[in-house]
Amino acid sequence: MFTNLIASLRNLHPEPLLSLALWLAGIAHFCVLGAGVQVPYRFNWKEELPKLSSLNRKLMRVYLVFIGGTIAMLGLLTLLLHDELLRGDRIALILAGCMALWWFTRITIDAFYFDHDDWPRGKLFVFGHILLTSTFVAMAFTYTSLLLWHLVIR
Numbered sequence: 001m002f003t004n005l006i007a008s009l010r011n012l013h014p015e016p017l018l019s020l021a022l023w024l025a026g027i028a029h030f031c032v033l034g035a036g037v038q039v040p041y042r043f044n045w046k047e048e049l050p051k052l053s054s055l056n057r058k059l060m061r062v063y064l065v066f067i068g069g070t071i072a073m074l075g076l077l078t079l080l081l082h083d084e085l086l087r088g089d090r091i092a093l094i095l096a097g098c099m100a101l102w103w104f105t106r107i108t109i110d111a112f113y114f115d116h117d118d119w120p121r122g123k124l125f126v127f128g129h130i131l132l133t134s135t136f137v138a139m140a141f142t143y144t145s146l147l148l149w150h151l152v153i154r
Helices: 002-010 015-036 045-051 054-080 082-087 090-112 123-153
Strands: none
Touching: 015 054, 015 082, 015 123, 045 054, 054 082, 054 090, 082 090, 090 123
């Protein structure tokens, strides 16, 4: 049964859809950054961070910059290496695997580590959280689909 499914999938030509998904995933990284730059304001860091020691305040800022920088690099690499990813070049597939793992890890952290009650109240925050999580899922799905297409189906 599984081999019949694989054989059927081999007859499909998903390249145009994967191509579009990669472009959208690359752009989505920068949309996530747009949400990320709002964190200090929306999460009231002016009042919250002074409660921490100087080192912990600096660590929070460094983490924000490093995570943001990593997301920016992932988006940039997706856009710059679009053709290589679509073609299935070895290093591009390794990169796609790393990006899929990055976003699945982020989804897992959101689902099992963060408590919904910790999020700020209000419809805007609920909508933002749903939108962000949906974006993370879409990006993880895009990179995983690309990997499956090149490594299993093709």
